Amino acid sequence: MRRSPNLVAKLGAIGGALLVAAIASIGLTLWMTWQLEGGAAAINEAGRMRMQAWRLAQAQAFSDPQKIVALSGELDRSIVLLRQGDPARPLFVPRDKASLDAFDAVEAGWNALRRDWSAAPAPSADAAAERARTLVEEIDRFVSQIEGHLSRLTAILNAVQLAMVALVVASAVAILYLSYLLVFNPLARLQAGLTRIRDGDLSARVDHPAKDEFGALADGFNRMAETLQDLYQGLESKVQEKTMRLEAEHARLAALYKAAAFVNRAGTLEELAHGFAQQIRAAAEADASAIRWSDESNRRYIMLASDGLPRDLTDDEYCLPTGDCFCGQDQTHASTQVIPIVAQNRPGFLGHCTRAGYGAVVSVPVRLQERLVGELNLFYREPRALADDDRALLETLASHLAGAIEALRGAALQREAAIAEERGLLARELHDSIAQSLAFLKIQIGLLRGALKRGDSAQADRTLAELDAGVNGSLSDVRELLVHFRTRTNAEDIIPAIQITLQKFEHQTGLPTHLSIDGQGLPLDPDVQVQVLHVVQEALSNVRKHSGASAVWVEVQQSPPWRVEVRDDGCGFIEPEQAPDGIHVGLRIMRERARSIGAEVEVHSVVDAGTSIAMILPVAETPPQKATTAIS
Structure with missing residues (x-):
């Protein structure tokens, strides 16, 4: 079904048609005015030619060569100007056949007159005047043709102006009629429908066949009336809907x-x-x-x-x-x-x-x-x-x-705080257990005192060396135990804690460290973070005590499964079972910590090439609880 144009399209079409008619009328009148101005200027220029012809005849009679040349040049310029026109003034000969033929006759007459006057012997004064009169008559006929053409244009212009007046009147009438047809009549129907609704007639409907804006208003009015009718007639269904x-x-x-x-x-x-x-x-x-x-x-x-x-x-x-x-x-x-x-x-x-x-x-x-x-x-x-x-x-x-x-x-933070407090107590207990090392140092002091009494300088030097090594070892062990057992992570990510641990390691040993992080995943649970951090610290402790390395690398893979690797370029060893006792103890501690959280520790070592200790965390089928602190 063909859809009728809306109200805006209709009004736009009417306005566009009126605008086109107005522009065409104005353009036509401007063109005619231009033609009238150009013809009037051509008449003025022809009048100048007529005056120049008489003056040229007088100069010919008095045999004034200079004046004859000057006046002839002016006549030539007038002929050229009329032939070519001057749009700037405007000035041009009308393009109808009669005007152009008359202008050709004027030009031919002037050319014949100039040949006669330039011939020898020169014509007499009476002959010159007679020939000039002939040229003037041709110019007069030329002017008459232009005036006739301009008169016809003036009549047409007047007719166009009358037509424009009629167009304005017709446009006003058409606009009023279309306004009634397209606006006022639909508004009256809508108002009548509203009056019936106000009086209680809910069956009132507005008929508007056109699919324009008023058609949309009529449809909206009809839907409103249907809704009101339903509200009155279907109250029970509304109650059910509310229920x-x-x-x-x-x-x-x-x-x-x-x-x-x-x-x-x-x-x-x-x-x-x-x-x-x-x-x-x-x-x-x-x-x-x-x-x-x-x-x-x-x-x-x-x-x-x-x-x-x-x-x-x-x-x-x-x-x-x-x-x-x-x-x-x-x-x-x-x-x-x-x-x-x-x-x-x-x-x-x-x-x-x-x-x-x-x-x-x-x-x-x-x-x-x-x-x-x-x-x-x-x-x-x-x-x-x-x-x-x-x-x-x-x-x-x-x-x-x-x-x-x-x-x-x-x-989770409370549990972490409790674990940290418990480890602090453990650290103090371990600190007290250093008493055995102190007892050893006391024995060495007794030996030193005996050597001094005997004057045995060699024994005294050996005992002092033992004392020095014992004191340094005890202090190092105390510091390491305190750091290990008092470690606490209170951030959503373990990376800052690893960075701080590496900074402390560099400060204590002077060895450069390199940290690389790859992947993305949920942060670890605080309890898991503590165990991972202790494994890293234990691995670094083994590097410090046994490897003789020049640099340490720590690599963290965060995407499941988590993997933390500590690698050095030290002396290495052949098999984990053949490692020094200190390394055996460190590996056992690391594996125990890994088992407590379900992780594994892998050790790879090559003599004179370094050692790699990697901790791999388990992968859960669903995202684990490790995000509890990551939401902070």
Whole structure:
């Protein structure tokens, strides 16, 4: 069915037609005025030629050669000017045939006259006057032709002006009629319909067949009338609808209370994330759900848990850099939004969701006060619209999740503080155990005193050397034990603690250290961080005591599985079983610490080429609890 143009198009067409007519009329009158001005200037120039002809005849009669030459030149210039025209004045001969023929006769007459006067002998004064009179008559006929042409143009101009007046009057009448037809009459019908509605006639409808703006108003009026009629006639259905809304609100409140109770009893981040993913999926009636954690700088999002998502999608989006997809919003512009799954020009955007068959994703930022700590994602296989009540529910659930994560973080910090305090007590106990070394030193002092009494200088020197070595060893052991047992990590990442440890190692030994970090992943749990840091410190202690190295390299791979390697360029050894006792003790301590967190320690050593000690952490099937402190 053909669609009629709207009101704006109709008014624009009418205005455009009137504008074109006005521009054409104005252009025609300007052209005619230009023609009249050019013809009038040509008449003036012809009058000058007539005067110059008479003056030339007088000069010929008096035989004045100089004046004859000057006047002849002026006549030539007038002929050329009329032939070529002068648009700047304007000045030109009209282009009708009669005017052009008359001008050709004038030019021919002047050329014949100039030949006769230049012939020898020169004509007499009477003959010159007679011939000049003939030229003047040709000029008069030329002027008469131009005047006749200008008279016709003037008549046409007057007719055009009258037509313009008629056009203005007709345009005014047409505009008034079209205004009534297109504006006032539809407004009157709308007003009549409103009056009937006001009087209680809810069956009133407005008929406007055109599909323009008033047609849209008429459709809107008719829909409004139908709605009012339904409100009056279908009150029972409205009550039922309201009841259903109240039930939906009750369901939302029940889901909110259930989620609040769950987050209060969740003991670990893994339990919290998986349980919350299941609950929010059920509350939002989604096909799948995911909970993502964001680091403090909002550079990436790590998937903590999911429910209903395909395994390949969770693997592909385990670590999602901020801004690489619509999921994983940046902190500045994060907001609750519905993301339709449509084809995108940017490669990778929504690609995983498209392959998984989802039609929409709801993204809800998880905020703790003003800080973004994560994101909730709800996946739907069909397009989805988010009502205001549902939006408020999701944001409230996200707020509960943020509070629960912060509570788990606080509990983890408390456990870390307790562990640190216990290790401080252990350090003091170990410090007291140095008494055996002190007893050895006391024995050496007794030997030294006896050697001095006997005057045995050689024995005294040996005893002093033993004392010096014992004191230095005891002091070194005390410092090392205190550093090991009092170590505490209170940041979200272990890297700063490793950097501080390497700085202390450089200060104590003077050996250069090199730290390299690769990959991205969830930060380690505080308890795991402490064990990893102790293994690094024990490896560095072995380097200091036994390797004779010139440099140390520490490499950290953060992506699963975590791997921390300490490598030196020292003397090395053939087999771990053939290593010195000090190395045996250090390796045993490192392996015990690794076993306590389910990790492994690998040792590789080559004589005169150095030793490598690597600690590999286990990989969990789901994101582990290690993000508890990383959310700070």
